[in-house]
Amino acid sequence: MCGFVAMIALNGAGVDSQVIERMSASLQHRGPDGAGVYLSESVAFGFRRLSILDLSPTGNQPMFSPDGRCVLVFNGEIYNYIELRRELQTLGHQFKSSGDTEVLLHAYLQWGRECLAKLNGMWAFLIYDLRKKIIFGSRDRFGEKPLYRYRDSDQIFFSSEIKGILASGYYQGKTNWKTVSRFLYEGRLDRPAGEQETFYDGIEQIPAGSAFELNLAGQLQEWSYWSLPHCTDPDMKDPSEAFYQLFEDSLRLRLRSDVPVGLFLSGGLDSTSITCAWARLNPNSPPGSIFAFTYQPKEFDETIYVNDTVKQTGVELIQFQPDPHDLWQRLERVIWYQDEPVHSLAAVISFELTRLASERGVKVILNGGGPDEFLAGYHVFFANYWSSLLRSRGVGEVWREIRAYCLAHGGQPSTFFGQFMVSQLRAELSRIPALRQLGHWKRRGRMQKKPWFTAELSKHLQLENSAYSEPTLETVLKRSVEQSPLPLYLRIEDRNSMAHSVEMRMPYLDHRLVSLAFQLPANWKMNGPWNKYVMRKAMRHRIPESVRTRLDKFGFPAPAKNWFANGLYEPMQDLLSSRGVRERGIYNVDTIRRDLDLHRQGKIDATGQLFNLAQLEIWSELQKPDSKFSLHPAVASNQSALHAPRISESSSMDIG
Numbered sequence: 001m002c003g004f005v006a007m008i009a010l011n012g013a014g015v016d017s018q019v020i021e022r023m024s025a026s027l028q029h030r031g032p033d034g035a036g037v038y039l040s041e042s043v044a045f046g047f048r049r050l051s052i053l054d055l056s057p058t059g060n061q062p063m064f065s066p067d068g069r070c071v072l073v074f075n076g077e078i079y080n081y082i083e084l085r086r087e088l089q090t091l092g093h094q095f096k097s098s099g100d101t102e103v104l105l106h107a108y109l110q111w112g113r114e115c116l117a118k119l120n121g122m123w124a125f126l127i128y129d130l131r132k133k134i135i136f137g138s139r140d141r142f143g144e145k146p147l148y149r150y151r152d153s154d155q156i157f158f159s160s161e162i163k164g165i166l167a168s169g170y171y172q173g174k175t176n177w178k179t180v181s182r183f184l185y186e187g188r189l190d191r192p193a194g195e196q197e198t199f200y201d202g203i204e205q206i207p208a209g210s211a212f213e214l215n216l217a218g219q220l221q222e223w224s225y226w227s228l229p230h231c232t233d234p235d236m237k238d239p240s241e242a243f244y245q246l247f248e249d250s251l252r253l254r255l256r257s258d259v260p261v262g263l264f265l266s267g268g269l270d271s272t273s274i275t276c277a278w279a280r281l282n283p284n285s286p287p288g289s290i291f292a293f294t295y296q297p298k299e300f301d302e303t304i305y306v307n308d309t310v311k312q313t314g315v316e317l318i319q320f321q322p323d324p325h326d327l328w329q330r331l332e333r334v335i336w337y338q339d340e341p342v343h344s345l346a347a348v349i350s351f352e353l354t355r356l357a358s359e360r361g362v363k364v365i366l367n368g369g370g371p372d373e374f375l376a377g378y379h380v381f382f383a384n385y386w387s388s389l390l391r392s393r394g395v396g397e398v399w400r401e402i403r404a405y406c407l408a409h410g411g412q413p414s415t416f417f418g419q420f421m422v423s424q425l426r427a428e429l430s431r432i433p434a435l436r437q438l439g440h441w442k443r444r445g446r447m448q449k450k451p452w453f454t455a456e457l458s459k460h461l462q463l464e465n466s467a468y469s470e471p472t473l474e475t476v477l478k479r480s481v482e483q484s485p486l487p488l489y490l491r492i493e494d495r496n497s498m499a500h501s502v503e504m505r506m507p508y509l510d511h512r513l514v515s516l517a518f519q520l521p522a523n524w525k526m527n528g529p530w531n532k533y534v535m536r537k538a539m540r541h542r543i544p545e546s547v548r549t550r551l552d553k554f555g556f557p558a559p560a561k562n563w564f565a566n567g568l569y570e571p572m573q574d575l576l577s578s579r580g581v582r583e584r585g586i587y588n589v590d591t592i593r594r595d596l597d598l599h600r601q602g603k604i605d606a607t608g609q610l611f612n613l614a615q616l617e618i619w620s621e622l623q624k625p626d627s628k629f630s631l632h633p634a635v636a637s638n639q640s641a642l643h644a645p646r647i648s649e650s651s652s653m654d655i656g
Contacts, residue, residue: 002061003030003160003498004073005046006126007168008135010218013154015044019168024048026167027160029337030075030498038062038071042216043128043135045073050501052077052364054099055258063101065109066094069131072105075160076123076145077505079253084118108136116211116225120253120510124206126158135214141226141511142370142481143208144490150203156218161495162203162339173202175623177460184586184616185450185461187608189343190484192464199340199619208487226511228481231474232519239524240537243516247538250510251277254366262291262362264353265309265317267302269532270368270377272309272547273539274507278366279313280542287314291362293353295320299559308544318360320353324567327352327558332618337499341615342492343485344608345558351496358500365497369489370508373480374517375532376473376525379553384473385526386420387427391472392522401528408529408551427471436466452595452609457586473522481514561607565600572596572610580617587613 005023009015017039024035024046031048038045047061063072078084081100084107089095093106100121107115108127113136122144126137137158139147150157150165152172159165179199182188191197196204206212212222236242251274255261263278265271275292279285292315296303310317327348334351335341342348357365371377376385382405389397402420403413429435443463469475480486490506497504508514517525520534527533529551539548564572573596575581576589592613599606 002050002075003027003048003164004061004075004126004158005160005164006073006135006158007044008156008158008214008216008218009042009044010154010156010216014041015039017044019170020044020046022169023157023159023164023167026163029501030160032501034060036060036062038073038128040128045071045126045128047073050363050498050503051259052503053081053256053258054097054101056097058097059099059101061101063105065105069129070105070108071128071130072101072108072125074101074104074123074125075147076121076125076140077254077503078104078119078121078123079250079256080118080120082256113211113213113225120512122506122509124160133216136211137206137214138211138225139206139208141209142490142509142514143487144494144506144509146491146494147206148198148203149206151218156214162198162200163336165203166200171200171203173200175199175620176201177457178462180616181457181460182462183341184453184457184612187612188484189341189488191487193483208482228478229515229518231521233521234516234519239516239520240534240540243513243534244538244542246510246513246516247273247507248277248281250513251366251507252281253510254505254507255281257364259363260291260361261364261366262293262357262360263315263366264350264368265292265294265306265315266368267305267309267547267550268368268553269535269539269543269547269550270371270508272305272543273535274366274368275309275313275315276539276543279315285314288316290315291318291357291360292316293318293320293357293365295322295349295353297559299562305544305547305550308546312544318356320349320356322349322352324563325571327563328568328571331614332622334496334499335615335618336622338492338495340491341612341619343488345560345563345611347492347496349558350493351499354497354500354502354504358502362502364503364505367493367504367506368508369493369506370486370514371532371535373486374477374508374514375535376477377531377553378480379531381473381476381531382526383420383423384471384476385522387424387470388472388474388522390424404528424471430466431468436468439466451591452588452613454586454588473525474518477518477525560611561599561605564596564607564610565602569596569600572614575614575617578617580621584617584620 005020005027007015007020020037024037027048031050033051034049036047045062049061061073078100081103085095085103088106088110091110095102104125107118116138122140124139124145124147126135128135139145146160148159148162148165150171152170155170157165157168165171176197176199179197196207198205209224209226210222211225212220214220263274265275278290294306294317296319327345330348330351334348354365386398386401389401399417402416406413406416493504524534530536536548576593581587581589595604595606596610598604
């Protein structure tokens, strides 16, 4: 788990050692345990190391192959590295280190680009193949680890975070107002299908599940090496037991570490299952040997469920109780580390939870993210489940499922059924291109009439063209994994953890587990009143029954509505009086003040809009060279982290 940067010079421009060192220094938080630089005439790599596996110098990067043919920079973990090392050893490969970096490098030497299919883990990496004169790079299947790219006429830059590219001094772009307007008008931070843009014009994100080859002339070939499978209704005796076996094996692999490991624990199904399985895998661990970090606001109290898990497992619970003023003060720092705005104050709470873990000496955190997106954990997915049933089993089955749902959750089955059938009619009508276009223009009209913003902002608003999408469960789950919200959540968790030099691991995002889930029919994901149905069956007698049979869901909530009405009211007033807001030219400030007062009175809920406006203003201020968290090269160049060991191409044979 680390961070890296790269510079590829085109047209004979040559690389500059000070540039790559400056870029690397901006990522010091991702790797405080070591640094290294590789330089050749046209390729430069910079690396920051966070030591998790093989803490010795043999795990340092940039890492060369024994013959000097390839040099690698790698961020992430290959969890099945032990199994891969054994396979490679039978093929004649020899290893100097005990970690996963050298295994990845030898996997490329053995199998070339086909090595990706053998990897179980999270990664972003670049390999400079000196014989082929190409850069081979990739991101993991779900995009747990980040990689950004920027190109001008004479250079191509890569970085684990956007700030690494900004620190180069070569970025001449500006604010991407198309992305910003979509954020302010719609609250959207996801990327439309096929789009990899960021808040910075010209800086793009390498797609998840993709790989590329770049030659030294700047010619790029990029492809997807993996995609989600379709429902095949696999022939297995007990899908729930198959799910559990894969889950436990995924957790076993993700517990491999040479440093202390902890976890985030809520009262929900996902983190509880991780906690109980971890305790089961380590039956001889003394009580209190597992640190579980939790956040329990009084407005969303899950204490009864958390306590049941603590009783069963003996974990040591460490609670975080935030103050809204403290979180507000942290927001600027969070956005600096994130490079872009976040979805809610829950991201700030996650930031602080990771800080708490770091202060306890924990360098790896297990996180329960993922099942909500691929196992239908959100309440809104019930309508999509019923849509799938309507197509496969008919109206009668839908009626039975809606009745079972209402019996547990409340409500009149006839009302739910009527609303559902109307929604299906609308979905069918949306197959007609003319009606989709009409809806597109109506949506744009509504956006442009939003009273908070001026015409100066609305002219940048570009809504994606409407395309028909089936409202079935499989379709929306695929979108939730590939587009929204999972990619955003992964970005936030990566930056929040790496800000504190902590590695975040997601046991549920083992591609074997996700593939199994997508092959199962809809009724193994939702059934009657239950979501995550296969998982609930898998955890029977393995987790507290109080958690397994919960019907409500809090997620990772923050009582932000109350905070903006009370403790954050005055800070928002101060922000609206600031020079930046006045001069931005995109706000109707009087209208915003009026709505802030209405929010305080409880007459409207403007939580999301207020938070997003505050974020954009903080983000805008961070772009200034005199910001205390400035990314300006002149500031970065003064950091002591600048002085990283340098590796020249000629010294490649001396590197293990």
